[in-house]
Amino acid sequence: MVATLFPLDLGSIMHHLWLMLLPFLGLVSVAPAEKGLEFPRYDGKDRVLDINDRNYRKAMNKYSMLCLLYHEPIPDSKELQKKHQMTEMVLELVAQVLEEKDIGFGMVDAKKDAKVAKKLGLDEVDSVYVFKEDRVIEFDGLLSANTMTEFLLDLLEDPVEVLDNALELKAFNRMDEEIRLVGFFKNQESEHFEAFKEAAEQFQPYIKFFATFEKTVAKQLTLKMNEVDFYEPFMEEPVTIPEKPHSEEELVAFITKHRRPTLRKLRAEDMFETWEDDIEGIHIVAFAEEEDPDGFEFLEILKEVARDNTHLPDLSIVWIDPDDFSLLIPYWEKTFKVDLFRPQIGVVNVTDADSVWMAMDDEEDLPTAQELEDWIEDVLSGKVNTEDDDEEDDDDDDDDDDDDDDDDDEDDDDDDDDDDDDDDDSDEDEDDDDDDDDDDDDE
């Protein structure tokens, strides 16, 4: 029961995939008279390979990149099979859209193809692995056609982007949500640039690497020859990596050590990885819509507090812009019992999704930086935690099936276990039924 309550549970994400796919599968029929905005729809052609002992080597050699979904054994239940097909559809659509890009796609069954999986080093079921040259990149993000496509396109690009002029530098300076590195090197042939590039490949596409060979650009970045700066998201000043020039190993070690920022934005392309990187079982989560005036103001305060406290090693706040995860909004509102139209900050226990949220007394008044800092201090010291209220009121526990006599009266003879499920599941079942109608036409 532990992992299933995790708010970003893959199962529920998979379920939502169905909704995301609707437009692609052509169930929404809008026939545009004009050309230029024709949204791709799955054409029905099989492009995703069923990877097995006999064909995996050939597939590896044939494409410049091979993208494999390592999945649970195909279940007997018809419903679960549909769920599996939906996942395969996502891959099929991505394969179709990227047909010209020399990327292979395949499915590896955790039971049937256990031998291949072992050979390839696949270990996390329901993950996607991308094989590119001698590297394996695990995709730990939202399995939607959009996110996958963007991820793969990013992987096709050069691991290091070169900044040639002031305009490109301006664009670089605006990317303050990203972890970025920038180095100044003599030229493309420099051995230090080569080491930088090798390091970049190991973090592509999650961490962005930039380089310049121009003195004027380097001067604006205050970079000396062979120097590399590390930019933490939302911080004003970068950190210069000490002791230049750097070998690939030194760069990798530094990045690995400093990778977890004080404030990070949840991104579809690595949301599960971020969520799994909890700090002693909890996350400090801030919900704020950047497009909303209150959300924007709250974010500014949050950034200020993050900058003032970036020295605290145990502080890492996950900022979620609800606009980026519309399908999860109702789920989060229900699970966390918060209004996501307002900015919120709270502590979430990743084991049971239990949470406490900072009281923002006056509807109109956002906390000051000082108030927010005090609250964060209370979280770090354990004074604010998700456990204290547990004894006083048991309302949070969805598992309790007492006091509700009415329910039992109207229920039919379904087995008792079902009653223990929380509301989420029954909602999902309803949705599934709707889906079934549409699905049957396809079969």
Ligand SMILES: *[C@@H]1O[C@H](CO)[C@@H](O)[C@H](O)[C@H]1NC(C)=O
């Ligand atoms: C999170 O919840 C689990 C299960 O209820 C509990 O055992 C654990 O102590 C909690 N962790 C924290 C840090 O509160």
